[in-house]
Amino acid sequence: MILVVENLACGYKRRTVIENVSFQLSKGEVLCLFGPNGVGKTTFFKTLLGFLKSLNGTILINNQSLNQMNRETIAKNIAYVPQAHQMAFAFKVIDVVVLGRLVYMGKQRRPSREDYKKAREALNKLQIMHLEEKLYTELSGGERQMVLIARALTQEAPILIMDEPTSNLDYGNQIKVMEQIQRLRQQKFAVIMTTHSPEQVLLCGDQVIVFYGGKLIRTGAPKDIMTPQLIKDIYNVEVSKIKKGDGNFYESYIPALQTSLS
Numbered sequence: 573m574i575l576v577v578e579n580l581a582c583g584y585k586r587r588t589v590i591e592n593v594s595f596q597l598s599k600g601e602v603l604c605l606f607g608p609n610g611v612g613k614t615t616f617f618k619t620l621l622g623f624l625k626s627l628n629g630t631i632l633i634n635n636q637s638l639n640q641m642n643r644e645t646i647a648k649n650i651a652y653v654p655q656a657h658q659m660a661f662a663f664k665v666i667d668v669v670v671l672g673r674l675v676y677m678g679k680q681r682r683p684s685r686e687d688y689k690k691a692r693e694a695l696n697k698l699q700i701m702h703l704e705e706k707l708y709t710e711l712s713g714g715e716r717q718m719v720l721i722a723r724a725l726t727q728e729a730p731i732l733i734m735d736e737p738t739s740n741l742d743y744g745n746q747i748k749v750m751e752q753i754q755r756l757r758q759q760k761f762a763v764i765m766t767t768h769s770p771e772q773v774l775l776c777g778d779q780v781i782v783f784y785g786g787k788l789i790r791t792g793a794p795k796d797i798m799t800p801q802l803i804k805d806i807y808n809v810e811v812s813k814i815k816k817g818d819g820n821f822y823e824s825y826i827p828a829l830q831t832s833l834s
């Protein structure tokens with residue numbers, strides 16, 4: 573197990589936001605966090621990244637307690653991929669991606685030739701070499717998200733935390749990013765991602781944690797947890813679960829609209 577979380581509670585001095593979170597994550601697994609806005613996913617991420625001290629419980633990375641790790645060791649183990657539309661660097665793509673090497677740069681904080689090599693390897697891995705000399709601010713949302721994933725890959729951490737990786741992306745780019753997450757899983761990264769899409773949880777989650785109303789309400793395999801009743805409990809909408817595909821089935825949802833479309 574690369575990550576073991578037991579009985580974790582996180583929050584702030586006067587307020588516990590999330591409690592009783594337990595899960596184990598192996599390399600090559602994707603864990604989805606699902607739940608409405610404001611349930612505490614940022615608080616949870618900050619705790620996993622060591623920016624916020626846990627209020628209770630343990631976080632073990634490769635059998636070592638997060639509490640005993642310094643910032644550098646944490647960064648070598650967990651990389652964070654923010655939402656693309658929240659960051660704006662007026663830098664060339666290659667210079668954004670090489671920032672992932674910061675933890676290896678020493679006191680001078682200057683990227684070496686080797687760091688640039690690693691940054692190019694990450695661009696190559698994601699098949700976005702053609703963006704290398706472009707300005708980050710001039711990229712589309714989908715391209716920016718890929719660049720931020722490349723930056724995380726140059727950090728060479730086995731665990732990737734992705735904050736709504738498909739938010740604000742058009743349908744085509746959402747699918748491309750989802751495909752990339754599948755490739756990262758095949759390359760044995762452990763991925764923790766938040767999503768507001770129950771289809772995405774079914775499509776790429778090996779495990780799901782559902783938060784609602786300040787509580788963890790379910791954890792387990794998406795096919796068992798992501799029932800129409802759960803969607804109804806959280807959002808008060810009716811959906812049916814269907815199987816799609818020709819031979820290679822996957823599950824999805826169709827909404828039962830209250831008003832007629834005709």
Ligand SMILES: Nc1ncnc2c1ncn2[C@@H]1O[C@H](COP(=O)(O)OP(=O)(O)OP(=O)(O)O)[C@@H](O)[C@H]1O
Nearest residue numbers: 583584585587589608609610611612613614615616
């Ligand atoms: N520094 C803080 N001190 C006290 N409470 C905070 C602090 N930051 C966030 N909170 C509260 O913790 C709760 C969870 O916030 P958090 O930002 O973790 O939710 P979220 O799921 O990431 O939300 P969103 O999806 O809207 O980004 C909220 O009620 C928020 O007001």
